[in-house]
Amino acid sequence: MSEATTFRERLASAVERNQSLLCVGLDPVLGKLPASLRAPRDPARAIVEFNARVIEATADLVCAYKPNLGFYLAHGAAGAAALEETRRRIPAQIPVILDAKVGDLGHTSEAYAAGYYDEWGFDAVTVNPYLGEDSLEPFLRRPDKGVIILCKTSNPGSGDFQDLPVGDQGLPLSLTVAERVSDWSGRWPASLGLVVGATYSDQLAAVRQRCPDLPILLPGVGAQAGDLDAALRAGLDRSSAGLIVNASRSIIFAGSDLGEAWAEPVRAAAMALRESINSARGNHSPA
Amino acid sequence: MSEATTFRERLASAVERNQSLLCVGLDPVLGKLPASLRAPRDPARAIVEFNARVIEATADLVCAYKPNLGFYLAHGAAGAAALEETRRRIPAQIPVILDAKVGDLGHTSEAYAAGYYDEWGFDAVTVNPYLGEDSLEPFLRRPDKGVIILCKTSNPGSGDFQDLPVGDQGLPLSLTVAERVSDWSGRWPASLGLVVGATYSDQLAAVRQRCPDLPILLPGVGAQAGDLDAALRAGLDRSSAGLIVNASRSIIFAGSDLGEAWAEPVRAAAMALRESINSARGNHSPA
Numbered sequence: 093m094s095e096a097t098t099f100r101e102r103l104a105s106a107v108e109r110n111q112s113l114l115c116v117g118l119d120p121v122l123g124k125l126p127a128s129l130r131a132p133r134d135p136a137r138a139i140v141e142f143n144a145r146v147i148e149a150t151a152d153l154v155c156a157y158k159p160n161l162g163f164y165l166a167h168g169a170a171g172a173a174a175l176e177e178t179r180r181r182i183p184a185q186i187p188v189i190l191d192a193k194v195g196d197l198g199h200t201s202e203a204y205a206a207g208y209y210d211e212w213g214f215d216a217v218t219v220n221p222y223l224g225e226d227s228l229e230p231f232l233r234r235p236d237k238g239v240i241i242l243c244k245t246s247n248p249g250s251g252d253f254q255d256l257p258v259g260d261q262g263l264p265l266s267l268t269v270a271e272r273v274s275d276w277s278g279r280w281p282a283s284l285g286l287v288v289g290a291t292y293s294d295q296l297a298a299v300r301q302r303c304p305d306l307p308i309l310l311p312g313v314g315a316q317a318g319d320l321d322a323a324l325r326a327g328l329d330r331s332s333a334g335l336i337v338n339a340s341r342s343i344i345f346a347g348s349d350l351g352e353a354w355a356e357p358v359r360a361a362a363m364a365l366r367e368s369i370n371s372a373r374g375n376h377s378p379a
Numbered sequence: 380m381s382e383a384t385t386f387r388e389r390l391a392s393a394v395e396r397n398q399s400l401l402c403v404g405l406d407p408v409l410g411k412l413p414a415s416l417r418a419p420r421d422p423a424r425a426i427v428e429f430n431a432r433v434i435e436a437t438a439d440l441v442c443a444y445k446p447n448l449g450f451y452l453a454h455g456a457a458g459a460a461a462l463e464e465t466r467r468r469i470p471a472q473i474p475v476i477l478d479a480k481v482g483d484l485g486h487t488s489e490a491y492a493a494g495y496y497d498e499w500g501f502d503a504v505t506v507n508p509y510l511g512e513d514s515l516e517p518f519l520r521r522p523d524k525g526v527i528i529l530c531k532t533s534n535p536g537s538g539d540f541q542d543l544p545v546g547d548q549g550l551p552l553s554l555t556v557a558e559r560v561s562d563w564s565g566r567w568p569a570s571l572g573l574v575v576g577a578t579y580s581d582q583l584a585a586v587r588q589r590c591p592d593l594p595i596l597l598p599g600v601g602a603q604a605g606d607l608d609a610a611l612r613a614g615l616d617r618s619s620a621g622l623i624v625n626a627s628r629s630i631i632f633a634g635s636d637l638g639e640a641w642a643e644p645v646r647a648a649a650m651a652l653r654e655s656i657n658s659a660r661g662n663h664s665p666a
Contacts, residue, residue: 121486162487165459166494172452172459191487195480195507197534199408199628200449207453220482222509222529226536242509247484249513256555258543265552268543341486 099216099238100283102187103307106155107333109185113373114366115309116150117191117340118143118159118178124345126354136170143178146344149359151183153366156215158309158338160191179213187215189309189336193242195220197227205230209237216240218287218309221269225276235281241273243299246289246312270299277306285309285336290323297326300334310335314342314365324372332373339365386503386525387570389474390594394442394620396472400660401653402596403437404478404627405430405446405465411632413641423457430465433631436646438470440653445596445625447478466500474502476596476623480529482507484514492517496524503527505574505596508556512563522568528560530586533576533599557586564593572596572623577610584613587621597622601629601652611659619660626652 107113120139122130129138147157164175182188194204194217208217216238219228231239244254244266254266263271270286277284286303288296290312299308308327313320320337327335346361347354394400407426409417416425434444451462469475481491481504495504503525506515518526531541531553541553550558557573564571573590575583577599586595595614600607607624614622633648634641 119487121490160483160487160490162481162483162490162494166490166498168494168498169456169460169463171494173456176456191483193482193507194449195482195509195529196447196449196478197532197537200406200447200478203408203447203449203453207449207455207458211453211455220480220507220509222482222507222540223532223534224536224539224541226539227532227534242482245484245510245514247510247514249511250484252511252513252559253509253552253556254511256545256552258545258552265540265543265545269540272539 112366113337115156115336115338119163119340136174139174140177144181145355149355150362153362156187158189189216190214191218195223202230232280238283240285243286244288244295246291274303293322293326311338314339399653400624402443402623402625406450406627413635423461426461427464431468432642436642437649440649443474445476476503477501478505482510489517519567525570527572530573531575531582533578561590580609580613598625601626
């Protein structure tokens, strides 16, 4: 990973090399690991072994990996060590997005950015916009890194605040965030992107209309069961790309009811989803 | 810490025992540690030693401690181990608030709550409301724990989204959050609270008016230089309490330009701030 390239360029290279918009979420849950990796092992060790085999089985099929911090910190400092080791196991040509949904301010935000980017070596981080632009400055000013800002999340209750009409125009808060991020994108060196849940394809279309050039991280197509085709139609950009389609449980636990051969169904699930996405990209590509 | 008591009860006990609304933020920054603790040491070890002495110097002066996750994860998994050890060094009668500003959903939110409460042993966690009520359920349903929700943060840019007028009444988003949290507070078993920066005393007064009974975590009185007296006048509840007044750098680095005796100024700074707060509580107590 050369520091001379941007997150956006590294992502585009991986999309091209693997012909894939698929991002695999490395979200280990002990109770769902294949039996051969479960107790009586040390949880952190089981997580690292599991992730390493998932990575091995899918590294030629994905455009990115996305570990979610919560599944690691659930196991205390040992879980953090498992995340550190997982990061090291990912081949250098695949960008890694830390899903931390971080949102803090001032010196703390500096500490997070230095930590996640330089100490941990992540290529991009998901962040929460609630604290405002200045809170994100330590992330936004990094030309080599990616900052993916929560816009409309995939959960049923995301509307509690994200759908509230704000300001004179009564635009939903999530679209107001999208417009601001589009503005930030022209003013800051980092590669910016947005998180929009596949479960809300109308809002996704509205975000894409306002932000034609921003990459959108799309959770909610796997276990959360958003309609993949509708989401792709709504979210693909003019070049039939611009989406990072995340799936976690539907891929990584695909073989967990099997014995030692559990990694084969993981690879098959990743391959099938990559194919579905590519097929839809072909169908929706502009003339 | 008996599981039979609520966070609110444990906080009230500590307030009473130490006659204090002061919360010390355990936010270590390597470059600001006393020289005797700096290089060539292992950073994580230096952090633990520093925190242990700060705790020793202040444990009879505070109502809570608040480590911010960012200052630990900045040092990778070793920093996470330092946080774990720091937690263990805090006496059982002082509640510990993890400042993680977490906001995630579904299974991830479950993982965070189980992790921060049960694996790490924190008494309360700060959370971000942007993802909505359902995203916070794993935190809200814990009768023994505290959930402190970001409302109006202390940074200059907090207004970017938090001040936007929402809905028919044009209430700022931060006050809309405060009203929702007041509603959640009647429906969920956890002890709820709000974060409002001392730098915005008008908004603090408006939050206190709408939420007369919720504890408010008040950052921004120390290094961030909010007006302490104005903030206390705006934020104290009817019993001249209801605030958790956080100070970090102005306390913990008070002796960093000294030699071995650096913990004495730390204690003196904590004592002085506790006194200022108590004096203002006396002045503003209702007749």
